[in-house]
Amino acid sequence: MDQRILIFTGGNLSDWALDEIQEGDYLIGADRGAHFLVEHGRTPNLAVGDFDSVNSEEMNYIEQHSLETRAFDPVDKDWTDTELAYDMAIAKTPQEIILIGALGTRFDHSLANVHLLLKGLRSGIPSKIVDEKNEIIVADKPITIYKGKYSNVSLLPLTPEVQGITLEGFLYPLHNAVLTMGQSLGISNRLLSDKGTVEINKGQVLIIKSKD
Missing domain, CATH: 3.40.50.10240 (Thiamin pyrophosphokinase, catalytic domain)
Structure with a gap:
């Protein structure tokens, strides 16, 4: 279709x-x-x-x-x-x-x-x-994120851990990081330009673009 x-x-x-x-x-x-x-x-x-x-x-x-x-x-x-x-x-x-x-x-x-x-x-x-106010996706592999009309980008794990998180083009970069349920490490980041990349090695992550 x-x-x-x-x-x-x-x-x-x-x-x-x-x-x-x-x-x-x-x-x-x-x-x-x-x-x-x-x-x-x-x-x-x-x-x-x-x-x-x-x-x-x-x-x-x-x-x-x-x-x-x-x-x-x-x-x-x-x-x-x-x-x-x-x-x-x-x-x-x-x-x-x-x-x-x-x-x-x-x-x-x-x-x-x-x-x-x-x-x-x-x-x-x-x-x-x-x-x-929001756009929500789930990812388990590398993905390009486009800013569009949103000012914030947050990452929240959907599995107990999400391993190998590397962010490029973001105000707060991460390099081979681990996101764990119960922590807020991935909340309220920002893209530096129109797009950025999220690398994921293992696990499933919610990617939430939002605006106030």
Whole structure:
């Protein structure tokens, strides 16, 4: 599938989220995220979820304005709506998956959505979470980081240790360092120019670009 998939889910969503859509993107609305898309005049290619966050009138509106709708029983399912949508996105093998609205007031859901990025990593499909202030990816091999609109870059281990961290092009460089869970060594770094590199020898690391 030679296009991006954007998954809109039920966390923090407002007008900024619509700006992430580019021509040709395949749009998936997960539960409340589907309603957000249709109420803002966007047509989801796929609306998916148990839709326990919308009423019957909103559900009808979603079905009328989506190209495809897949509804699941809210009790007889093991996965969150976002994970259902993410698995369907991976099955299409797109060039990239972007989760929008994946962070919100429910920290358990937010953290679970961050963990979903591991599925993208294992499948070899570039994936990230984007909200108004942050962009989050997971990496386990050398990667180039582009500054874009963000002022801060933080690294947090997803495995007990991440070994062989070397940062080039950053205000605070690291050379063959070890990041360990429970330490804040990788928090609030900055790029010196438009891009920098992160070398990783072993482990999985969250790379979070953010702005205040």
